[in-house]
Amino acid sequence: MFCLLGHRISKFRFFYIREILRIVQNLITSNLGLLIFKSQLMFSIVQQDHLTVKSELSLLNQVQEWFEQFCLQHLSQLGWSKTQLDRLNLALAEGFTNAVRHAHHALPPETTIEINIYLWIDRLEIRIWDYGKPFNPDAIAEPEPGTLQVGGYGWFLLRRLADRVVYERGADGRNCLLIVKYSQEAQK
Template sequence: MKTELAIPSDLKFLVVVEGWLLSSLKAELGNTVGLDWQKTENRLRLVIVEVYSNVVRHAHQDRPEIPVVLRLGLEGSFLSLKVWDEGDGFDLRDYTAPSPSNPQEGGYGWLILHQLMDRVDYQLRGGDGRNCLTLEKDLGLMVDYAKKVET
């Protein structure tokens, strides 16, 4: 399954973005989601809120006319989410992870993404001039467990 959403850069559309992601997954996975689905759903909700709000507030700097493009792919239990923006981007070499001994104002979102997803990749200014964030997660344990419960 592959689906794509192009949506204005405006936080009032956050509920639409969340609904698109979670409804698309539920429609595709159907009854294969297991007892852990609520936990997985909450984690994915946190991921999409973090990503979309950062694009709106930082990359597009509250310019709603610039669309955020999201592409969701699901093959078996393997989820892939790509998010394109047209902002200036950021250089990952300048990133310093927050720590208890070094509190800081920003940088927590990047840390959250790495904790909740299996793979996080950021490409600054690709061939089309946009930045692309790729997030991947294997939902296999959840899907496999659900199949065992059904049999």
Template sequence: MDVIQQRERLVVPSQLTALNPIQAWFRQFCLQNEGRYPWLAHQCDHLNLALAEGFTNAVRHAHRGLPPETPIEIALALHEDWIEIRIWDYGRPFNPDRLKEPQPGTLQSGGYGWFLLRRLTDRVSYDRYIDGRNCLQLVTYGFKHPV
């Protein structure tokens, strides 16, 4: 049975100015837990980058056209040997699996975020829930270091 060891939650407005406090909050979470879970220290920078990418995508894309007060919820769940980050937004439904992977040597103005998230974490999903929110779920296992 897998038990959640530590759980944290943060709700912020849909504004890019919230990114620095979010990243500081996540770094503090890592520091508080890496003594008990040493693998977390090796994952923290990758996960903080993934968190920043997921949050900025929610602000720039999912919440485009919505008031800046629209909340974005971030939830962390630390297990014995893995961590889950969930980022909840109120945007329209979107299927990121329909994106085409950028070709090496080509330059495009955007669309790299989903592929970056898949490189930084072990499992990524983006699903629509019945309450009208979308959830970006990022999972990383402690026994494997991301690329």
């Protein structure tokens, strides 16, 4: 009798454990599926555009108008505020101006600057590519409040306008200024 009772308890435990494992597996699978789905959304480009212009300050208006058109078509529909778009436009202007004035100052005006915009579900990335000599942005001293200094304000301004700013030398010999702004939803 004890053996038969032990068998029933074991059978019950096995069934119970198997049922718990099935439930846990379903939870893990569904959460994992949700996580994968969210990851795919976060790592998928929703929209992108590209512009190549010569190194001329007179083309800044063209660059800004191109960017504004992209924003009107794509960002405003996703709930990006006018303030965010204005900040990004100013950051783009500063990055483009720095590429023309500093990176390409010794290069012919025909030298191109390439600009890429990538809209992700949670952020917008602007990449400005130039052919100038690289510089170390960490070597630029941040202006002290209330003091005047020559240079450095553009880099300071860029870091205040964007959520992330990265400057790197690419393997192809170009420099890339990456400007990232996260959507208000992603910041919550």
